[in-house]
Amino acid sequence: MPTLWLVVSVLVLAAIGYVLGRKRALQSAGGDVRALHSLPNYYGLNVAFAALIPALGVLLIWLLAQPMIVENSVSGLIPDEAIPEDSTRGLVMSDVRRVASGLDFAVEQGAMTLAESQSLKAEAGDIRARLGEVGVALGAEVEAEVLDAAQRYRQMTTTGTHAMTLIVALLAVAGLAIAYARTHKDFRARNVVERGILVLLILAASLAILTTVGIVFSMLFETMNFFGLHSWKDFFFGGTWAPNFRGDSELSILPLLWGTLYISFVALLVAVPIGLFAAIYLAEYANKATRSFAKPLLEILAGIPTIVYGLFALLTVGPMLVDFFGKGGFLGVEWMAGATSVLTAGVVMGIMLIPFVSSLSDDIINAVPQSMRDGSLGLGATKSETVRQVVLPAALPGIVGAVLLAASRAIGETMIVVMGAGAIAKFALNPLESMTTITTRIVSQLTGDTDFASPETLVAFALGLTLFVLTLGLNILALYIVRKYREQYE
Amino acid sequence: MNDMARVERVVDTGQAKITASDVQVHYGDTHAIKDVNVNIGDKTVTAFIGPSGCGKSTFLRCLNRMNDTIDVCRVKGNILLDGEDIYDKRVDPVQLRAKVGMVFQKPNPFPKSIYDNVAYGPRIHGLAKNKAELDEIVEKSLRRGAIWNEVKDRLDAPGTGLSGGQQQRLCIARAVATEPEVLLMDEPCSALDPIATAQVEELIDELRQRYSVVIVTHSMQQAARVSQKTAFFHLGNLVEFGETGQIFTNPQDPRTESYITGRIG
Numbered sequence: 001m002p003t004l005w006l007v008v009s010v011l012v013l014a015a016i017g018y019v020l021g022r023k024r025a026l027q028s029a030g031g032d033v034r035a036l037h038s039l040p041n042y043y044g045l046n047v048a049f050a051a052l053i054p055a056l057g058v059l060l061i062w063l064l065a066q067p068m069i070v071e072n073s074v075s076g077l078i079p080d081e082a083i084p085e086d087s088t089r090g091l092v093m094s095d096v097r098r099v100a101s102g103l104d105f106a107v108e109q110g111a112m113t114l115a116e117s118q119s120l121k122a123e124a125g126d127i128r129a130r131l132g133e134v135g136v137a138l139g140a141e142v143e144a145e146v147l148d149a150a151q152r153y154r155q156m157t158t159t160g161t162h163a164m165t166l167i168v169a170l171l172a173v174a175g176l177a178i179a180y181a182r183t184h185k186d187f188r189a190r191n192v193v194e195r196g197i198l199v200l201l202i203l204a205a206s207l208a209i210l211t212t213v214g215i216v217f218s219m220l221f222e223t224m225n226f227f228g229l230h231s232w233k234d235f236f237f238g239g240t241w242a243p244n245f246r247g248d249s250e251l252s253i254l255p256l257l258w259g260t261l262y263i264s265f266v267a268l269l270v271a272v273p274i275g276l277f278a279a280i281y282l283a284e285y286a287n288k289a290t291r292s293f294a295k296p297l298l299e300i301l302a303g304i305p306t307i308v309y310g311l312f313a314l315l316t317v318g319p320m321l322v323d324f325f326g327k328g329g330f331l332g333v334e335w336m337a338g339a340t341s342v343l344t345a346g347v348v349m350g351i352m353l354i355p356f357v358s359s360l361s362d363d364i365i366n367a368v369p370q371s372m373r374d375g376s377l378g379l380g381a382t383k384s385e386t387v388r389q390v391v392l393p394a395a396l397p398g399i400v401g402a403v404l405l406a407a408s409r410a411i412g413e414t415m416i417v418v419m420g421a422g423a424i425a426k427f428a429l430n431p432l433e434s435m436t437t438i439t440t441r442i443v444s445q446l447t448g449d450t451d452f453a454s455p456e457t458l459v460a461f462a463l464g465l466t467l468f469v470l471t472l473g474l475n476i477l478a479l480y481i482v483r484k485y486r487e488q489y490e
Numbered sequence: 491m492n493d494m495a496r497v498e499r500v501v502d503t504g505q506a507k508i509t510a511s512d513v514q515v516h517y518g519d520t521h522a523i524k525d526v527n528v529n530i531g532d533k534t535v536t537a538f539i540g541p542s543g544c545g546k547s548t549f550l551r552c553l554n555r556m557n558d559t560i561d562v563c564r565v566k567g568n569i570l571l572d573g574e575d576i577y578d579k580r581v582d583p584v585q586l587r588a589k590v591g592m593v594f595q596k597p598n599p600f601p602k603s604i605y606d607n608v609a610y611g612p613r614i615h616g617l618a619k620n621k622a623e624l625d626e627i628v629e630k631s632l633r634r635g636a637i638w639n640e641v642k643d644r645l646d647a648p649g650t651g652l653s654g655g656q657q658q659r660l661c662i663a664r665a666v667a668t669e670p671e672v673l674l675m676d677e678p679c680s681a682l683d684p685i686a687t688a689q690v691e692e693l694i695d696e697l698r699q700r701y702s703v704v705i706v707t708h709s710m711q712q713a714a715r716v717s718q719k720t721a722f723f724h725l726g727n728l729v730e731f732g733e734t735g736q737i738f739t740n741p742q743d744p745r746t747e748s749y750i751t752g753r754i755g
């Protein structure tokens with residue numbers, strides 16, 4: 001809450017700075033706008049930015065850094081002997097955090113005074129009960145070391161927050177004052193604001209990139225932990241996926257990768273022809289009226305949540321396939337045991353991908369210049385000859401790019417395969433058998449009772465990272481191909 | 491003028507190959523062609539001249555129904571090819587375009603190899619029985635397009651990689667490869683140097699022995715050099731149509747006179 005108030009005050013300050021800066025600039029020019037170097041708004045914005053940007057920047061960094069610093073120094077306070085044998089430093093630290101926030105909460109609720117909360121003694125043995133009264137549940141009675149650490153944690157956090165408030169407020173006022181003092185009719189406010197905007201844009205771009213890097217790194221650390229506990233040879237080259245929470249698991253990605261690729265392949269087999277033909281129809285044959293209602297209709301498919309597709313797979317497509325291929329089905333064969341199978345998931349995922357392929361291909365086909373078509377038609381080619389021999393070859397690289405993008409979506413898709421593909425990891429060629437994918441195994445390894453120290457859980461990160469690398473590779477390839485294609489008509 | 495001297499030659503225009511009467515073209519609300527009547531003779535070169543935007547390309551595109559590809563374009567009136575109405579429902583525009591070829595105002599080679607560009611039409615219409623025959627057609631067409639010497643060593647290179655003038659000649663070669671009965675050429679020499687221009691004009695003269703050619707041009711000299719008949723368009727109207735010699739030496743309409751002497755344009 002105090003942080004929110006801090007942000008609001010800085011914003012208010014910036015607004016005041018805007019008005020003041022504008023006024024001062026106008027005054028320095030004697031009220032004549034033309035005598036100013038820049039429009040009055042720029043002077044106002046300049047002062048507002050000066051108050052806003054450094055203050056909020058420091059605030060952001062502080063908010064990110066403070067917990068880490070506090071955590072580190074508090075964690076150093078806990079002696080090794082205080083850590084129970086069946087626990088880790090990380091688990092003790094989470095107790096510390098829970099106690100600290102519990103005490104803060106109790107003070108906030110009025111169950112304790114601030115002084116009382118600071119003078120609690122572990123020996124009294126009533127902390128668990130007192131916190132329980134305000135609804136903070138602790139697993140066991142609080143140890144003295146944990147209580148000390150928690151008090152230290154609270155103290156450091158409070159000091160840090162005070163210091164942060166002070167520094168941020170000072171920065172905002174100082175920024176405002178300096179910019180205000182510099183406001184004069186000859187000051188090049190427009191150029192400064194321009195640079196400020198540039199910085200803002202760069203910040204946004206780097207934030208997006210940094211997040212990606214952060215995600216990759218967090219995955220990377222856990223993956224390295226995993227490979228510390230489990231042999232990488234088994235992971236990459238083993239043949240069996242058999243997690244066993246009592247240890248001694250076989251955790252190979254290959255059967256999962258096989259399932260993933262097989263289902264994606266079936267999905268593309270459905271999505272690419274249908275999507276491409278739909279795109280060709282829309283781009284080359286349909287008249288304006290048809291196009292204007294068919295295209296949005298197709299794109300509605302893209303807006304359906306994948307869980308709904310999952311239900312469709314489970315309740316409609318799966319049973320329908322069983323009606324054909326299952327025991328006592330129309331075909332009199334017994335190829336399919338249950339509703340979940342590669343084909344079920346693949347077909348439904350293909351349906352999901354149709355608008356993706358068609359909409360991208362449609363754009364690409366439309367980008368082929370009309371003069372190409374004219375040239376072909378002018379030589380006495382029919383419409384379909386023109387499409388096949390001129391338009392599609394010209395659009396091919398772009399279409400390949402679209403297909404690769406669709407493939408990377410298929411590989412990363414989760415909900416449909418969770419519900420439609422089954423849970424058995426194996427190498428099989430029969431598309432009517434149920435199989436499983438990387439994404440479904442990530443979900444199943446991370447749900448339920450998880451212990452982040454066992455390879456059976458950590459394998460999820462290794463799987464995730466592999467998946468990430470796979471889709472990243474596909475995306476890069478797709479972008480490369482699409483870009484190469486673009487150069488052709490420039 | 492030396493060019494004008496050639497105009498004096500005997501003009502032996504055959505019977506009409508294309509007869510257009512009361513042609514009107516609208517692009518949405520724009521009335522681009524107004525009441526045009528024209529006869530295009532067999533074994534004749536007909537030149538369309540006129541200021542920019544007067545409708546030359548539009549009218550040319552009516553003759554092989556290329557305007558069908560433009561949604562907003564509506565064509566009214568009668569256009570007969572060998573006595574048959576080309577806008578009749580029974581006429582297949584695809585077959586019509588095989589008979590009436592076209593070189594477009596902007597060069598538009600396909601993003602394929604030079605060879606495949608030229609072989610495109612013959613392949614579609616099955617003009618070659620085997621590869622050797624196709625090779626022959628491609629070579630002959632490229633020679634007629636006056637570009638063989640420049641590209642004979644790189645027939646596999648993409649046609650889009652040629653210079654603007656080379657692309658223009660490639661498109662001419664591509665159009666003649668299908669042996670159309672009528673060839674419509676929209677400013678085929680606009681990007682060519684004098685030597686290539688002379689070669690293309692030679693080709694037009696050669697084509698005239700068997701086919702009819704319609705050429706749009708902004709060069710009065712070119713019109714005078716290559717054509718037997720000239721049509722002058724102005725603001726969508728066909729102002730004057732007649733023997734080239736007569737149009738250039740003794741125009742009937744004051745607008746024609748001011749255009750060819752360079753006073754309107």
Ligand SMILES: Nc1ncnc2c1ncn2[C@@H]1O[C@H](COP(=O)(O)OP(=O)(O)OP(=O)(O)O)[C@@H](O)[C@H]1O
Pocket residue numbers: 517520522541542543544545546547548549560562595
């Ligand atoms: N696709 C189109 N849509 C709408 N209007 C068009 C279209 N093409 C041509 N027009 C209009 O029709 C008129 C005639 O154009 P056209 O291209 O036939 O002129 P042109 O005589 O060939 O000119 P230029 O010598 O510059 O090539 C112009 O006013 C033009 O704006």
Ligand SMILES: [Mg+2]
Pocket residue numbers: 546547548595676
């Ligand atoms: Mg034109």
